[in-house]
Amino acid sequence: MQIPLKHYGALLTDYLKPQQQQAIWLALTLLSSIGLQVLNPQLLGYFIDTAVNGGSTQTLWIVASGFIGIAILTQVLAVSATYFGETIAWAATNALRVDLAEHCLRLDLSFHKSRTPGELLERVDGDVTLLSRFFSQMVIHVLGNGILLAGILLVLFVENAIAGLSLTAFSLVAMTLLLGMRSFAVAPWTHYRQKSAEFFGFVGEQLSGREDICANGAVGYVMRRFHELLQHWLPLYQRARFASTVLWTTSVGLFTIGNAVALAVAAYLWNQQAITIGTAYLIFHYTNLLAQPIERIREELEEFQQVEASIYRIQELRSVQPTLKANGDQPLPTGALSITFEQVCFTYEPSHQQAVQLDTNWTLHNISFHLPAGQVLGLLGRTGSGKTTIGRLLLRLYDYQSGAIGLGDVPIQATPLSQLRQRVGLVTQDVQLFNTSIRHNLTFFNPTISDDQILQVLQQLELMEWLRSLPQGLDTQLGSDSSGLSAGQAQLLAFARIFLKNPGLVILDEASSRLDPLTERLIEQAIDRLLTGRTGIIIAHRLATVQRADQLLILDQGKIIEYGDRRTLADNPDSHFAQLLQQGTADWLA
Numbered sequence: 001m002q003i004p005l006k007h008y009g010a011l012l013t014d015y016l017k018p019q020q021q022q023a024i025w026l027a028l029t030l031l032s033s034i035g036l037q038v039l040n041p042q043l044l045g046y047f048i049d050t051a052v053n054g055g056s057t058q059t060l061w062i063v064a065s066g067f068i069g070i071a072i073l074t075q076v077l078a079v080s081a082t083y084f085g086e087t088i089a090w091a092a093t094n095a096l097r098v099d100l101a102e103h104c105l106r107l108d109l110s111f112h113k114s115r116t117p118g119e120l121l122e123r124v125d126g127d128v129t130l131l132s133r134f135f136s137q138m139v140i141h142v143l144g145n146g147i148l149l150a151g152i153l154l155v156l157f158v159e160n161a162i163a164g165l166s167l168t169a170f171s172l173v174a175m176t177l178l179l180g181m182r183s184f185a186v187a188p189w190t191h192y193r194q195k196s197a198e199f200f201g202f203v204g205e206q207l208s209g210r211e212d213i214c215a216n217g218a219v220g221y222v223m224r225r226f227h228e229l230l231q232h233w234l235p236l237y238q239r240a241r242f243a244s245t246v247l248w249t250t251s252v253g254l255f256t257i258g259n260a261v262a263l264a265v266a267a268y269l270w271n272q273q274a275i276t277i278g279t280a281y282l283i284f285h286y287t288n289l290l291a292q293p294i295e296r297i298r299e300e301l302e303e304f305q306q307v308e309a310s311i312y313r314i315q316e317l318r319s320v321q322p323t324l325k326a327n328g329d330q331p332l333p334t335g336a337l338s339i340t341f342e343q344v345c346f347t348y349e350p351s352h353q354q355a356v357q358l359d360t361n362w363t364l365h366n367i368s369f370h371l372p373a374g375q376v377l378g379l380l381g382r383t384g385s386g387k388t389t390i391g392r393l394l395l396r397l398y399d400y401q402s403g404a405i406g407l408g409d410v411p412i413q414a415t416p417l418s419q420l421r422q423r424v425g426l427v428t429q430d431v432q433l434f435n436t437s438i439r440h441n442l443t444f445f446n447p448t449i450s451d452d453q454i455l456q457v458l459q460q461l462e463l464m465e466w467l468r469s470l471p472q473g474l475d476t477q478l479g480s481d482s483s484g485l486s487a488g489q490a491q492l493l494a495f496a497r498i499f500l501k502n503p504g505l506v507i508l509d510e511a512s513s514r515l516d517p518l519t520e521r522l523i524e525q526a527i528d529r530l531l532t533g534r535t536g537i538i539i540a541h542r543l544a545t546v547q548r549a550d551q552l553l554i555l556d557q558g559k560i561i562e563y564g565d566r567r568t569l570a571d572n573p574d575s576h577f578a579q580l581l582q583q584g585t586a587d588w589l590a
């Protein structure tokens with residue numbers, strides 16, 4: 001896996017451009033500290049020669065103080081560089097996190113269904129965290145240490161040409177060898193991070209389902225899977241670390257050779273009386289100093305292998321594009337919206353579409369009906385017959401493969417997605433509440449909705465008494481798992497959301513669970529109000545709700561087995577609906 005250099009460049013310019021000033025400060029502090037590191041040993045060499053030649057104590061004091069002063073300044077500059085580096089890293093990686101999160105939110109439901117929330121967390125946060133060093137220091141460290149390396153070699157040449165030449169040759173060999181091994185550990189680190197994403201996905205999934213897991217005695221199974229994942233994770237980590245260790249061992253071996261070369265050259269030149277003892281010390285000192293940039297570049301490259309794996313995975317995520325067809329800009333009419341389905345066929349696995357020539361494999365097959373504006377359609381059918389899928393197609397959570405769907409005579413693809421989702425309201429059985437105040441749970445953070453509007457809606461839903469019983473009213477915080485709310489109250493809050501949104505079409509997946517009579521009455525009233533002046537589709541589980549419908553559509557295995565006016569069907573003793581009425585329940589399986 002080799003990522004073209006231009007991709008790194010693009011990433012750097014995209015995310016570092018807004019922080020040009022900080023980046024300049026980072027470069028300045030880093031380069032100054034490098035300059036001082038090259039300069040300071042010269043004072044030491046001078047100190048030794050002055051001491052050996054019997055120089056004055058005052059001179060020695062001045063040189064020693066200068067040496068200490070520069071050492072302190074180098075440290076101050078290093079601290080400043082770290083500060084600027086961290087600031088840049090956080091700002092850049094946060095911007096990337098935001099971009100990736102937005103990108104994921106734009107992707108279809110099919111993308112999210114195929115990935116666990118934990119896996120996405122690892123993609124959006126784990127991989128990006130690894131990139132922080134790339135943004136803050138990597139490029140500048142590789143560049144800066146390259147300059148330090150060149151500076152040291154230059155000084156060595158100035159001290160003595162033979163020393164400069166032999167240590168330059170050594171540096172070239174060391175760098176070539178280490179750079180050649182650059183990609184050595186990329187693949188093991190990619191596998192390791194893939195497994196870690198899987199592990200976090202698994203943990204996230206199990207944590208969110210902990211009640212069901214405990215209630216159904218599945219803890220043993222979960223723990224076994226947990227250990228299985230860990231068992232696969234460890235060898236991958238060992239392999240990745242081993243690859244990195246090979247690099248480390250190579251560089252340690254190289255520096256031992258480097259030190260031997262420096263000592264041999266210094267001893268030879270000293271014997272030849274070509275250099276002073278101070279210069280001999282400097283050759284040895286600079287060779288040691290040489291280890292720092294080479295070692296640092298090696299470290300950066302080693303870390304870069306992990307970064308490369310992260311960049312690769314981020315690119316992969318960014319390359320996933322929504323499969324929904326493009327939107328048009330045709331507005332939907334105001335008020336209640338009529339619905340037209342014309343021979344709609346849909347499957348959740350479009351890649352199998354060609355293979356699905358047989359009608360039986362469509363999730364929805366040849367669905368056609370027309371519901372005039374302001375009317376209500378009751379949807380009935382066995383579990384898995386495709387009722388929920390009809391709602392999903394209307395909201396364009398998925399696109400159908402053939403046929404046509406129109407709302408208010410506008411094809412749904414011809415209108416902007418944001419407008420479509422504003423004009424169609426969906427209440428599912430599974431009400432998703434967020435870990436924030438009741439106000440935000442109702443308005444979805446829309447600041448244009450006033451408290452008065454919210455209170456009016458809660459009053460209509462007869463929820464004021466409940467609201468008054470809460471210690472902080474609309475500011476009361478809800479738990480993400482609906483803690484403190486009954487199923488009926490959660491449903492009523494979901495209705496309140498729809499009232500505030502005021503759509504022209506309401507799709508209601510009615511709760512099939514039994515509610516207490518008081519809550520049931522409240523919900524019945526709420527549904528009545530919700531449907532007034534709006535078109536409605538109700539996936540009905542109660543006869544009371546079905547009686548509201550103007551039209552009925554009964555599905556079986558994705559096909560319409562009965563469709564028509566409710567009263568006409570009720571009067572026809574041969575109809576499926578009449579049989580349901582006879583059974584006294586709308587629940588198909590009852």
Ligand SMILES: Nc1ncnc2c1ncn2[C@@H]1O[C@H](COP(=O)(O)OP(=O)(O)OP(=O)(O)O)[C@@H](O)[C@H]1O
Nearest residue numbers: 113348349363381382383384385386387388389390
């Ligand atoms: N995201 C999905 N990916 C793949 N298949 C799916 C998906 N959602 C539903 N299905 C399948 O599509 C078919 C229709 O599902 P749908 O949820 O529309 O049925 P339903 O009539 O609403 O059932 P229920 O009454 O149980 O809610 C089922 O066979 C189901 O397994």
